[in-house]
Amino acid sequence: MPDPELIIVNGALISFDAATAGATALAITGGTISHVGNDDAIREVAGPQTRVIDAAGGTVLPGFIDSHVHLFGGSVELSCLDLQGVQGPDALKSAIAPYAAANPDDALVFAVQADYAILHDDKTPTRQELDIACPDRPFAMFAPDHHTVWANTAALELSGILHGGETDAGSVIVMGEDGKATGELREFSAFGPILKLTRHAGRDLAGLVGGTDPVPAPTLEERAKDKAVLAKGIAHCAAQGITGLHCMDGNFYQLELLSEMEAEGTLNCRVSVPFHLKSHDPLSRLSEAAEMAETYKGDMVSSGYVKMFIDGVIEGRTAMMLQPYPGTDDNYGDPVFEADHFNHACTAIDAMGLQIVVHAIGDGGIRRTLDGLEQARNINGARDSRHRIEHLECMHPDDIPRIAALGAVASIQPGHAPFGGIFTPEGVRNFIHDHQIAGSYPWQQIRATGAPVIFSTDWPVIGVEVMTNIKAAIAPLDMGPEWTDQTQTLMDTLFSYTAGNAWVEFNEDRKGKLAPGMMADVVVMSHDLTTLAPERITDATARYTICDGRITFQAA
Structure with a gap:
């Protein structure tokens, strides 16, 4: 066996494997955990080129798997206006103005994390109130749950739904007594036209809104832009100790982008993507789900499940x-x-x-x-x-x-x-x-x-x-x-965040544990998690994230 590329020593291992309980160190060779044991035993298998990570007593455990994310949308929203904690008309207007000024080329000023009670305790915002908050640009904002969007009049006009429009079952363009939209758009097909005005033209949530690929097909320039934002989002995930993601929206387009990133060496997290069956879809569309599952079944990019609401x-x-x-x-x-x-x-x-x-x-x-x-x-x-x-x-x-x-x-x-x-x-x-x-x-x-x-x-x-x-x-x-x-x-x-999430994707024999032969998906934490009071658990952060044997994040 070749020398390990990497060993981790002086760790408080949580292995979720009875055979390696009490271990303090591990070795990684060729993308696989090759040895688990005490510090002395692991140091003995190291070669002259082996990198040594000193965990300094911090918890070492299988890489975290977040089993419910909207990766493309989350990645895009890292650069959106974040309204979490903003309350009241004046605060909203003050938050929008500098962001709008800093992004003059955006067709739509788009914000996220707007509380349902951002303007009133007993009712949700209206387009007229958002006209005051952003008087000179189309503006819209997502509720935290991402099931409601509120838009001002300019945004409703630009998207073509000021006077209403057709929606799927369960989605509502709320209409006022004046025959015009109030600004509240409930559920995905209602606010789909608004998302098409955003920086990525709604491609980030196309699988969620329509369950299909973007139309028209993205240009090479748009694909490159989308891969760049995905890379930024995945880097953000890796910084949390995450090595696996289960997407809850998707289409062939997202799988194509992720596969291209894998080939280019820029995919630093394992990602699975579902086929999204919408309520209006005939069951014949499930042939696409079968094609998706058969085409994408690698260790880094995969499918195999069908998402419904x-x-x-x-x-x-x-x-x-x-x-x-x-x-x-x-x-x-x-x-x-x-x-x-x-x-x-x-x-x-x-x-x-x-x-x-x-x-x-x-x-x-x-x-x-x-x-x-x-x-x-x-x-x-x-x-x-x-x-x-x-x-x-x-x-x-x-x-x-x-x-x-x-x-x-x-x-x-x-x-x-x-x-x-x-x-x-x-x-x-x-x-x-x-x-x-x-x-x-x-x-x-x-x-x-x-x-x-x-x-x-x-x-x-x-x-x-x-x-x-x-x-x-x-x-x-x-x-x-x-x-x-x-x-x-x-x-x-x-x-439930590691071994359980590996199990639910039918990978319990390959990851989610620290044991020889398992995938080398590992996180080294800054603290021994078992010694922190529950309310202080956020004192701990990821120091190193390792996916497929590669260091995908290292704290400064």
Whole structure:
């Protein structure tokens, strides 16, 4: 065996492998972990050209895998106007002005992370209010959950939807009594025309909005621009200790770009991309999902799963509920798929041997998702499918045990919860009934049933920073006695961010552990995570990130 290219010594290893428990060092040879043991044993296998990393007592663990991101959109939004924490008309106008001046060539001044209550506690912004905030340019802003956009009059005119337009099921261009759009655009096809005005002409979210490739086909110059922004986003992920990403939107275009980056040596993270089935799509489109899975099955770029949306989000009242939202008589939210179409889709995808991934947030949407998975299992028979339900924010308690019973996976984003410490704690409380709290954000209740639980961020809904999300899980806010304590242990959380996410992609025998023969995806942390108080876990940062045996990030 050749000498290792790299060894890591003096580490507090969390290996998630019983055979290597208690080890302090490892060696990497040819993109694979070749040895794990104590410092002396690992130093003995080093050669004269082997690089030595001293972990200085910090935790060494498998590279983090964020199993729910929108990579292209998150990468683009690193350069957008960030309105997190901005509150009130004056503050909004003051935030927009310098950004607009610094970006005079943008057809649309575009902002992200605008709170639903950015201007008022009891209502969302109007186009007229945004006309005042940005009077001389088209302007639009994304809500943090990325399910609502608010646009001023100039932006609505430029995009051609000031007087309304056709949308897919579950999407709404909110219209005013004057026959014109109010400025609020709910869900993806409603705000798709706005995104086409952004710097990347909506190519970053084309797979999410339409489930298809950009039209017209991007030019060589546009492809180069898109790859450059993806490289910037992946570098940002690597700086958090991330070595793997599961995208939740996609198309052939994104897979082509990532494959080109791999060939060019600029892809510093493993990325998987789904086929996105929309509610208006005929099931014949699933042949594209099969083609995608067969074409892209490498270690760095892969596919193999189908993403669907069953509903929207709670704050936009588009998540599908079992009863009307508080203060309404008949608003149950917006079902994206009709039940029969969804059930047939689940059965067809499962029969193809592909993985099902469903965005489901409301108790009605989650129940419909479970029903679809159950029908697929009843018709096709049980198999090791690892079908995933994403978010699971408001569940009926009766449905919690069904996840484990169906062999499904709970894919959760701790930072989304009102007690996650990122969003305003009282925000979601206005949109759910008292009795729904018992099944809201039920991380620990799900885990207690034996269902697999995996963690992620949903970047750019929240930042892709791993330790912030870990803090949300292990040190959640105390919301009072009406809320069940969902505090996660550190080891459960780390497992759900590493080995669990490797397992859900059917790679548990190849990554997610520190053991000989495993992929050399490793992160070296600045601190021993087990010695930090939960509320201080964000003191720890990544010192080195290693993907496929290559150092993809090194702290200054």
